Amino acid sequence: MARLMLDHLTKRFGTQAAVHDVTLDVRDGELMCLLGPSGCGKTTTLRMIGGFTAPDSGDIQIDGKSIAAMPPERRPTAMVFQRYNLWPHMSVEQNVAFGLRIRRIAHAEIERKVQDALTLVGLPQASRKFPHQLSGGEQQRVAVARALVLEPQILLLDEPFSNLDARLRVHMREEVKQLQRTVGITTVFVTHDQEEALTIADRIAVMHQGVLQQVDTPTALYAYPRTLFVADFIGTMNLIKARTHAQSGGTIVTAGPWQLAVPDRTWPDGSEATVAVRPEDLVVAPDGAAVEVRRVVNLGHYLQVLLQCPEVGELRMFTEKGAALSEGQRVHVRLARALAFHGSDLAEIGGPMRSTAAAPADRR
Amino acid sequence: MRVHKISKQGALGLALVLPPLLVLGLLVILPAITAVVETLKPPVGIEATPFANYAQVLGTRILRSDIVFTVVVTLVSVAAVFLLSYPLALYLRFVRTRSTALLGVLFMVPLFVPVVIASFAMITFLVGHGLVSTLLYRVGIEQFPRLMYNATGIVLTEVWVSIPFAVLILGAGLQAIDDALIDSARDVGAGPLRTFFAVILPLNATPTMITLTLLFIAVFGSFTIPYLVGGNAPQMLGVTMTAYLTQYLRRAESVTMAVIAFILASVVGVVYVASVSRRERTAR
Amino acid sequence: MTRTPWFWAVGVLRRAVGIGALLALAAFILGPLATLLVWAFAGTWLFPNLLPEFSLKWWLYVLGNADVGKSIRMSFLSAPTATLLSAAICIPAAYAFARLEFPGRRVLLLSFLSANAFPKIGLYVSIATLFYRLDLMDTFAGVVLIQLVNTLLFMIWIPTGTFRGINVNLEEAARDAGAGPLRTFFQITLPIAMPGLIVAAMFAFIAAFDEAQGSLIVGTPNHITMPVMMYALVLGYPQPVGAVFSVLLSLPSVVLLLLAQRYLRAGYLAAGYSL
Numbered sequence: 001m002a003r004l005m006l007d008h009l010t011k012r013f014g015t016q017a018a019v020h021d022v023t024l025d026v027r028d029g030e031l032m033c034l035l036g037p038s039g040c041g042k043t044t045t046l047r048m049i050g051g052f053t054a055p056d057s058g059d060i061q062i063d064g065k066s067i068a069a070m071p072p073e074r075r076p077t078a079m080v081f082q083r084y085n086l087w088p089h090m091s092v093e094q095n096v097a098f099g100l101r102i103r104r105i106a107h108a109e110i111e112r113k114v115q116d117a118l119t120l121v122g123l124p125q126a127s128r129k130f131p132h133q134l135s136g137g138e139q140q141r142v143a144v145a146r147a148l149v150l151e152p153q154i155l156l157l158d159e160p161f162s163n164l165d166a167r168l169r170v171h172m173r174e175e176v177k178q179l180q181r182t183v184g185i186t187t188v189f190v191t192h193d194q195e196e197a198l199t200i201a202d203r204i205a206v207m208h209q210g211v212l213q214q215v216d217t218p219t220a221l222y223a224y225p226r227t228l229f230v231a232d233f234i235g236t237m238n239l240i241k242a243r244t245h246a247q248s249g250g251t252i253v254t255a256g257p258w259q260l261a262v263p264d265r266t267w268p269d270g271s272e273a274t275v276a277v278r279p280e281d282l283v284v285a286p287d288g289a290a291v292e293v294r295r296v297v298n299l300g301h302y303l304q305v306l307l308q309c310p311e312v313g314e315l316r317m318f319t320e321k322g323a324a325l326s327e328g329q330r331v332h333v334r335l336a337r338a339l340a341f342h343g344s345d346l347a348e349i350g351g352p353m354r355s356t357a358a359a360p361a362d363r364r
Numbered sequence: 365m366r367v368h369k370i371s372k373q374g375a376l377g378l379a380l381v382l383p384p385l386l387v388l389g390l391l392v393i394l395p396a397i398t399a400v401v402e403t404l405k406p407p408v409g410i411e412a413t414p415f416a417n418y419a420q421v422l423g424t425r426i427l428r429s430d431i432v433f434t435v436v437v438t439l440v441s442v443a444a445v446f447l448l449s450y451p452l453a454l455y456l457r458f459v460r461t462r463s464t465a466l467l468g469v470l471f472m473v474p475l476f477v478p479v480v481i482a483s484f485a486m487i488t489f490l491v492g493h494g495l496v497s498t499l500l501y502r503v504g505i506e507q508f509p510r511l512m513y514n515a516t517g518i519v520l521t522e523v524w525v526s527i528p529f530a531v532l533i534l535g536a537g538l539q540a541i542d543d544a545l546i547d548s549a550r551d552v553g554a555g556p557l558r559t560f561f562a563v564i565l566p567l568n569a570t571p572t573m574i575t576l577t578l579l580f581i582a583v584f585g586s587f588t589i590p591y592l593v594g595g596n597a598p599q600m601l602g603v604t605m606t607a608y609l610t611q612y613l614r615r616a617e618s619v620t621m622a623v624i625a626f627i628l629a630s631v632v633g634v635v636y637v638a639s640v641s642r643r644e645r646t647a648r
Numbered sequence: 649m650t651r652t653p654w655f656w657a658v659g660v661l662r663r664a665v666g667i668g669a670l671l672a673l674a675a676f677i678l679g680p681l682a683t684l685l686v687w688a689f690a691g692t693w694l695f696p697n698l699l700p701e702f703s704l705k706w707w708l709y710v711l712g713n714a715d716v717g718k719s720i721r722m723s724f725l726s727a728p729t730a731t732l733l734s735a736a737i738c739i740p741a742a743y744a745f746a747r748l749e750f751p752g753r754r755v756l757l758l759s760f761l762s763a764n765a766f767p768k769i770g771l772y773v774s775i776a777t778l779f780y781r782l783d784l785m786d787t788f789a790g791v792v793l794i795q796l797v798n799t800l801l802f803m804i805w806i807p808t809g810t811f812r813g814i815n816v817n818l819e820e821a822a823r824d825a826g827a828g829p830l831r832t833f834f835q836i837t838l839p840i841a842m843p844g845l846i847v848a849a850m851f852a853f854i855a856a857f858d859e860a861q862g863s864l865i866v867g868t869p870n871h872i873t874m875p876v877m878m879y880a881l882v883l884g885y886p887q888p889v890g891a892v893f894s895v896l897l898s899l900p901s902v903v904l905l906l907l908a909q910r911y912l913r914a915g916y917l918a919a920g921y922s923l
Contacts (some may be wrong), residue, residue, distance in 0.1 A: 072823040075867050080823045085814035088820070089839045099825035143821075150825065377750030384739035384800055388760060391797045395774030396766045402774075436809040448673065457669070470674055475680070476901040478858035480878040485680035488687055488887060493695035495683040501696045524680065578764075585767040587861050592882055606861075607770040615773065622770025633762070 002062050002076070002153035002186050003028045009058035011044055018044045020210040022058070026188060031180050033201035034190045037233070041210040042190045043158055047190060050079045050156050062153055076229070079156040080328070083163055086131040087141035092118070093127035096146045117149040118142070120179065127291035137168045144176070148183065155180070155187040173200050194234055198222070206230050224348070228341050231276040238282070238315045242273040244342065253340050256312035257289035260349045262340055273342040279304070280316040281337040281350070288334030296325050307333065396626070403620045417620040426597070427621065433598035437515055438583045441522040445579055446467070448523065449530035454560070456531070457538040475528035483592040485514060486521045517593045518600065522583050530575050537571030538564070570639070579638035581629045601625045653886035687891035701737070706888040710896070719877040720896065726788065726873060727857040730795035734852050738803035739845065743833070745804070746811035760804045772865050779866060791871050794862035806851065810844025850904045857900060
């Protein structure tokens with residue numbers, strides 16, 4: 001049981017900042033995902049926690065105690081890498097027992113702990129096998145067993161399933177989530193796959209170009225993205241270039257054919273803004289703007305509609321499966337809910353998020 | 365504190381590298397420098413210019429012809445090794461039958477044969493009444509050019525000992541070329557020869573360079589093979605130098621020739637280092 | 649395609665030429681060795697007989713020669729010593745070249761290649777002077793040092809490549825589990841690297857064992873190695889004598905060749921290496 005604190009961590013490679021001033025608080029027993037595209041700094045951050053990369057500045061604390069000066073062998077962290085976890089010249093049993101043997105634990109107890117760990121990951125019969133005799137998924141499971149057998153305070157996982165095929169990936173991430181819940185260990189999980197993060201994380205820290213964009217629960221991340229990057233990165237989002245018009249008591253934002261009122265903001269007149277609209281928040285309504293239906297894709301329990309909007313371009317809309325829409329048809333569409341981004345400011349327009357079966361967060 | 369950590373790794377690295385570096389320094393670099401310095405001191409009684417030794421060596425007709433002979437033999441040998449090894453390496457890479465595995469082992473054999481023995485074996489094979497001439501005699505051929513104790517003997521022996529090395533390095537490079545790249549070239553209609561020159565050779569450039577360079581340096585400076593297998597004149601520089609030192613006791617000329625040979629070999633080496641460094645930098 | 653029959657015929661012809669070329673090459677490689685082997689068991693071999701009169705008398709002659717015995721002992725003592733010494737100083741250095749960042753790393757690595765560029769004879773002149781001053785001429789240590797220099801290239805370059813090929817994650821995983829740097833090196837890195845290191849040791853041993861030019865200068869007259877002995881035998885004795893000695897001199901290489909086969913087939917070689 002432990003709380004992990006990252007305090008203004010920075011790491012530079014050459015002149016580039018791979019990780020820039022990252023401050024993050026991981027709660028006891030939480031599964032925190034570090035999510036972002038390649039090169040965003042998530043793996044570097046994880047490696048700094050594990051002790052494999054030294055930060056240029058900043059601190060790392062577990063339960064208030066700084067570990068930044070400790071070499072990896074002394075840290076109460078355990079890491080599962082993306083590949084090359086298991087030592088090929090040792091059996092599964094020897095792999096898992098390695099850390100225990102270093103700690104000079106009694107022979108009989110080592111045997112018991114190893115067997116328990118292997119059972120926990122669903123491989124009770126594997127102890128005599130060698131890594132090359134196991135499948136990719138089994139190897140990763142043994143790696144998890146080896147990490148957990150040492151009873152670490154923090155579990156670190158670096159895209160452990162990226163190398164497995166899609167179906168196995170889904171299965172393994174569910175297993176890890178179950179395991180993490182059962183054992184209750186504080187976990188940091190790095191991934192570039194947002195579906196993976198949205199499915200298993202308690203909270204997600206989105207990173208982009210070394211900078212922490214937003215830390216929130218999957219639901220909140222989906223409904224209230226705080227930066228344009230997060231809005232675009234999580235789920236599907238329509239982004240519309242917009243202009244502001246100052247008004248008495250507020251601002252009007254003109255996005256394509258739509259005019260949106262932002263009563264609680266006074267943004268300068270004529271400046272640029274971006275309006276972000278979820279596909280499920282585009283609704284067919286008589287008072288909406290006129291757009292043309294380009295294509296209708298039937299995805300089973302909902303329809304994906306591609307709209308062609310003058311001044312804006314292509315927009316994506318999700319709607320119920322019964323809707324009477326056909327190609328070439330002209331419809332009137334309004335924005336039930338949207339987010340207006342102006343510089344570093346953000347305003348919500350319209351009601352709470354419209355829930356449909358399409359929203360991935362709701363699948364939990 | 366972070367800067368201190370980096371230089372700690374640097375200090376450790378240098379410390380670990382020091383022992384073999386010392387050996388290299390004391391037994392190779394230092395003697396080499398001493399030798400060069402020594403050649404720049406003119407012998408007593410001759411005009412006091414630093415290059416007097418070089419002028420004398422290059423001015424001697426016999427020695428000049430030895431230098432030319434060495435260069436020619438080296439170039440011919442390297443070319444021959446290449447012409448034999450590349451097709452072999454390509455064959456081993458692209459043809460996968462049961463016999464190719466056996467073939468692969470076969471062509472590695474000269475690697476495990478000491479050069480002295482290789483030379484002697486070639487002598488018994490190619491000499492006037494050796495196996496080749498016996499077989500040719502049996503078939504009715506009594507006259508054929510001399511294959512031993514001349515340049516031909518040297519070239520054949522150098523080729524014999526060098527094939528495994530060349531096949532290994534070229535082969536390793538070929539392994540790294542994805543089948544897909546070859547297939548797509550053939551797909552757009554390139555024949556085998558064009559595929560080789562347009563796709564394979566450029567992608568295998570570094571191993572090719574390495575092979576050419578190391579082969580050149582090795583053959584150029586070789587002693588044992590020309591000593592046992594070569595004729596009396598002209599001679600390869602390795603033999604000439606040794607003779608001047610141990611037989612004629614003309615140390616100054618011997619060392620001067622060594623430096624000249626080194627400079628010639630270095631030119632080739634510099635080209636190699638330049639191309640490898642450039643590749644390593646782009647690869648990172 | 650109407651072209652098929654013609655193409656097929658050419659294909660057969662091409663294949664025949666290909667196979668012929670391979671056989672010719674194989675004959676070129678094996679021929680000299682076969683000839684030598686036959687000579688080793690020849691009493692006298694007169695031209696143009698295809699085979700000689702067989703006899704073992706030259707074996708008795710060679711094995712009975714005291715100088716030959718001395719040279720065999722000298723070689724089998726000095727070459728392993730040089731190889732082990734080389735491994736001891738070069739393998740840690742190779743690890744440093746592979747894993748650590750330090751100033752001049754690339755230049756220093758390439759410098760080991762330079763050792764082979766300068767003609768040996770030029771080096772040996774200066775080395776001889778140095779050895780005279782250090783009283784190393786005609787000593788066991790002197791011969792070992794000469795052989796050592798020949799092994800440096802193999803003992804640095806091959807292990808460096810081997811260590812580089814081991815994915816860093818494997819070592820990091822050991823550190824993560826609680827192993828310090830030394831334990832990680834000996835329990836994880838070294839065992840995984842072993843096949844590559846053994847190959848390096850084999851090449852190094854062969855290089856040390858076959859070294860002739862330097863040993864000729866440094867080892868005469870009391871510390872003659874087998875290759876140096878070989879020069880004398882080739883130049884001054886009947887062919888069977890040289891042939892017999894060649895067989896003796898090749899034995900270590902043959903043994904190593906057989907051992908190499910086994911190591912290059914080890915099952916876990918592929919697992920730990922990344923490209």
